[in-house]
Each structure stands twice: as C-alpha cells, then as structure tokens.
Amino acid sequence: MGQQRIRIPRKGISVILILSMALLLYGGAWMDQNCRMVACVGDSITYGVGAENGRNTYPALLQEFLGKEYRVRNYGVQGRTLLKDSRFPYTREKAYWKSLKAGADIYIILLGSNDIWEDCWDAGEYQRQLEKLVEDYRAANEESQIFLVQPPAYFPGAKDVKGQEKKMYMPELCSRIAAVAEEKQTGLIDLYHLTEDHPEWFSDEVHPNDEGYRQIAAYIYECIR
Numbered sequence: 001m002g003q004q005r006i007r008i009p010r011k012g013i014s015v016i017l018i019l020s021m022a023l024l025l026y027g028g029a030w031m032d033q034n035c036r037m038v039a040c041v042g043d044s045i046t047y048g049v050g051a052e053n054g055r056n057t058y059p060a061l062l063q064e065f066l067g068k069e070y071r072v073r074n075y076g077v078q079g080r081t082l083l084k085d086s087r088f089p090y091t092r093e094k095a096y097w098k099s100l101k102a103g104a105d106i107y108i109i110l111l112g113s114n115d116i117w118e119d120c121w122d123a124g125e126y127q128r129q130l131e132k133l134v135e136d137y138r139a140a141n142e143e144s145q146i147f148l149v150q151p152p153a154y155f156p157g158a159k160d161v162k163g164q165e166k167k168m169y170m171p172e173l174c175s176r177i178a179a180v181a182e183e184k185q186t187g188l189i190d191l192y193h194l195t196e197d198h199p200e201w202f203s204d205e206v207h208p209n210d211e212g213y214r215q216i217a218a219y220i221y222e223c224i225r
Contacts, residue, residue: 038062038072038224039099041137042110043090045152046076050207058208061217066225075099082111082129086118091133103141106224108189109133110149112177113206116169123169127176134184147187147224150174152216153196155205163205189223191216 040046040059048057055061059074066072075098080090090096090111099107111133115126134146154170156163174192181188194215195201201212208216 035069035071036106037102037104038070038106038108039102039104040072040074040076040108041099042076043080043114044078044207045113046074046110047078049078050203050209051213052210056210056213058213058217061214062220065217065221073102079114081115081118082133083115083118083120083126084129085120086115100136100140105144107137107144107146108149108220110151112173113151116166116173123172123176127180130177130180131184134180134186145187147189148177148181149189150177150192152191152208155199155202187223189220194219
C-alpha cells in the first residue's frame, strides 16, 4: 500500500501559523525575562572599534563565555566621554537612556579613555560625575551589580608628543575610578594592568584587536561570574 497523506484541516493550519508567529515574536522576550541581563556601557572600546567584526567585540565574546543563561547587550558609542562639559558626553546619547531603561542585573561601565583628551579634563570633576552615574544606574535597578572598569593601556608612538602627554594621565584616571568603586561599593575591573605589557593585543594606539578583545572578555568574565 502507498503512503497515506495526513491532511490537516485549514483551521488547524491557521492555529499552527499563529502559534509559530507568536513564538517568533515573543519567544526572545520570554527568554530575556528568564536570563540575567548584562549591560555593557562605554565608548568605542565597548562598541568594538578594532575588531574584525561584531562577533569579536568584548560584549559579544562575553556572551559566549557566560552562556545561554545570560543576555549581554552592547551600549557602547564611539568617541563618547563621561564629562558633561565635553564635546560628546555619553549621557546625551540614546544608548545611555536605553541602558538605564534596561534595568540590567549587571552593569559594566567603561568610560574615561576619551575624557583625558578633552580640554575640559578635570580629575576631580570626573570622579564626581562617575559617582553620579553609578547612582543613576543603581536607581534603575537597586539589585543590580555594577562594575567600574579601568580602561586598557594606551600605546602612543614615540614621536606623538600629545599622545605621550595624555598617557601620563592614565594612572590618575585609574586611581579616580578605583576611588569611586570603593566609595560606592561597586566591583572594579582593572584592564590597565591586564594590557599594559601587551601592545600586540591592539589594532592601534587605543583600540584592541580581536585577540585583545578576547583577552578582555575572558578577564571580565572571571571578574563578574
């Protein structure tokens, strides 16, 4: 005997289609609600400048390390700063408001590499505004874990006079971040000492390459898990 075809009534097909569409539309949202959300806040290093593609940014690699029980979101914006009197403050960006609205379980904040290049750079003001930023994210989710990140090292050329001058500000920047972490009782992630002896991890004087982002993601994973 030949194989008999199974006929599904038209009403049954409609129900299957509706259920399939609902799964596509709402399945991702349901999964997010059942996962811990990690919000990566920052500048071009968070965004992933220097990576070959979006899969090699540190937030994307952190997602790999953390696995399916987490959802990592990249809220990085190129060229942004913490200082509000600078040309491109992060808090004026849509990404900032989206990250607040996310009410993430974990916030990883990496801002400061661009601040030391601004004419308005002021270490004391930077510290005060970083404290305020921590308070804002804590208000978004009182139970969230917040990690402040000391930026990766900087590798200006020997003849880059201005770059060499700005490099001298890095220890002060890192010290201010550590002070806020202690004052506000947040986690602290030190990428400066992780990277300072590894210029081969960088695509230029500031931005990591694929290997650099992998090393950074692996280190952050160890710090937050």
